[in-house]
Ligand SMILES: Nc1ncnc2c1ncn2[C@@H]1O[C@H](COP(=O)(O)OP(=O)(O)OP(=O)(O)O)[C@@H](O)[C@H]1O
């Protein structure tokens with residue numbers, strides 16, 4: 358009889374799983390990490406990349422952040438949606454899909470510049486990272502697993518990924534992290550509360566509905582992660 362429950366695993370074990378799956382894979386292997394805002398996706402992606410590169414003794418993995426496809430503040434202002442920054446339609450989803458396809462379909466050794474997002478100036482940075490010889494691409498962001506009629510561009514992401522993980526975090530922890538981040542970023546406590554309630558948690562609910570589409574659901578546990 359199958360035993361219900363979860364397994365604890367370390368970052369090194371998770372990275373080894375990726376390495377095994379990527380071995381023998383033609384071209385570049387794409388791992389996607391999805392999850393709600395503030396879940397720790399970027400932290401996990403950096404951990405996996407660093408473990409992979411350390412174990413290989415060379416740069417075999419790099420991060421392709423979905424956040425690099427934030428529309429610029431000027432574009433958002435012109436469209437009258439600056440106050441909704443972070444929602445699915447405030448990103449260039451089609452551009453993200455196109456570049457994922459490019460990085461997947463070009464041979465390692467071909468350079469592919471990828472935009473990053475600067476949290477100091479709150480703007481995307483074109484070519485913030487450049488893929489070259491790396492064979493493993495770790496892409497991470499909120500909306501990788503969206504699949505509904507309201508967001509047709511996002512639905513094209515999942516089929517491009519070789520493996521997907523969902524990073525699950527209890528709501529109260531997310532709320533606390535986001536509140537702290539907004540206050541650190543200069544908002545008053547009331548403005549921070551309002552941003553979390555009216556924007557972040559709405560986005561979180563949308564993302565939480567995509568959890569079942571992931572190959573693996575992870576939760577932080579002690580020094581490692583628990584696979585649910
Ligand atoms: N495992 C963890 N334990 C405690 N704090 C963490 C953990 N992972 C991330 N954090 C903290 O939570 C906050 C959010 O982490 P991170 O930026 O990795 O999340 P994210 O999912 O990428 O967020 P966003 O969706 O906004 O990009 C950061 O302040 C980070 O230091």
Ligand SMILES: [Mg+2]
Pocket residue numbers: 398399400424
């Ligand atoms: Mg992040």
